[in-house]
Amino acid sequence: MLPTLDKFIADNLNSRFPHTSYVREPGFRSLYVRLWSRVLNNQKHDNVLDIANIQATKPGKGKFTELIKRLHPQLTIYVECVQNPRLEALLIRMGFKKNDGGVANDTIIGFPSYYLLKEKTETCGQCFEFVFKRAKQWLNAGNVESSRFVGVHATVHNPWSNKAFEHAWVEVDELVYDWQTIELKNYSPISKAEFYAKWKPTNIRRYTPEQVLAIAVKYGHYGPWT
Ligand SMILES: CC(C)(COP(=O)(O)OP(=O)(O)OC[C@H]1O[C@@H](n2cnc3c(N)ncnc32)[C@H](O)[C@@H]1OP(=O)(O)O)[C@@H](O)C(=O)NCCC(=O)NCCS
Numbered sequence: 220m221l222p223t224l225d226k227f228i229a230d231n232l233n234s235r236f237p238h239t240s241y242v243r244e245p246g247f248r249s250l251y252v253r254l255w256s257r258v259l260n261n262q263k264h265d266n267v268l269d270i271a272n273i274q275a276t277k278p279g280k281g282k283f284t285e286l287i288k289r290l291h292p293q294l295t296i297y298v299e300c301v302q303n304p305r306l307e308a309l310l311i312r313m314g315f316k317k318n319d320g321g322v323a324n325d326t327i328i329g330f331p332s333y334y335l336l337k338e339k340t341e342t343c344g345q346c347f348e349f350v351f352k353r354a355k356q357w358l359n360a361g362n363v364e365s366s367r368f369v370g371v372h373a374t375v376h377n378p379w380s381n382k383a384f385e386h387a388w389v390e391v392d393e394l395v396y397d398w399q400t401i402e403l404k405n406y407s408p409i410s411k412a413e414f415y416a417k418w419k420p421t422n423i424r425r426y427t428p429e430q431v432l433a434i435a436v437k438y439g440h441y442g443p444w445t
Pocket of ligand 1: 282283
């Protein structure tokens with residue numbers, strides 16, 4: 220009989236050798252996993268759980284999302300050879316990164332793989348620069364009502380992993396313009412209520428567009444400035 224996923228992990232965690240198996244997990248018809256070390260983003264990571272041949276018993280019921288939420292605090296997750304564009308979109312939404320190289324590069328067989336690092340601090344990419352650019356655009360556009368524009372720097376919490384990271388975004392009236400959604404994913408701005416409920420910001424610093432430019436010049440970088 221196949222082991223359960225939890226038993227497989229418990230038996231093979233911190234092992235020096237790779238272990239692979241089909242496993243049993245409620246909500247999944249098929250799940251093949253490998254627990255080992257991988258080089259990702261030029262660094263060796265132990266306890267990486269590769270996921271392959273995954274099939275939910277009833278797709279679209281949240282089982283995959285639940286599974287990642289449960290596993291990610293303990294493990295780095297690597298989803299191998301993603302052939303389903305909807306799964307790819309879901310992974311990107313959850314914060315997974317595309318594996319673009321390294322020792323075990325699955326992309327050579329034509330399908331991308333995605334990983335979610337178990338890491339202490341996450342970064343938001345170009346969010347601070349985005350706030351700076353938008354502040355500059357706002358002022359250059361001759362907006363007299365500069366109080367409508369708020370550049371926000373804060374600590375936010377990843378809704379899937381609950382990891383804290385420094386983030387920055389722009390608020391205009393009741394809408395949030397966030398680099399990750401606006402530029403990276405080409406989505407529309409979202410409401411402040413929705414954004415705050417999802418990312419639970421703390422240590423919030425608010426800046427006028429003039430302050431964003433002046434403080435960036437003072438420190439010589441886009442932020443954070445604390
Ligand atoms: C891909 C899969 C494992 C995701 O598991 P899941 O439990 O359905 O995922 P969740 O319910 O947590 O999340 C739903 C999201 O999964 C993605 N998804 C991918 N394939 C899907 C499918 N066939 N049906 C529904 N959702 C799917 C979508 O992004 C969906 O979100 P959306 O409705 O907003 O687009 C599952 O949908 C599945 O078994 N699909 C068929 C087999 C498959 O494509 N396997 C992957 C091969 S690379």
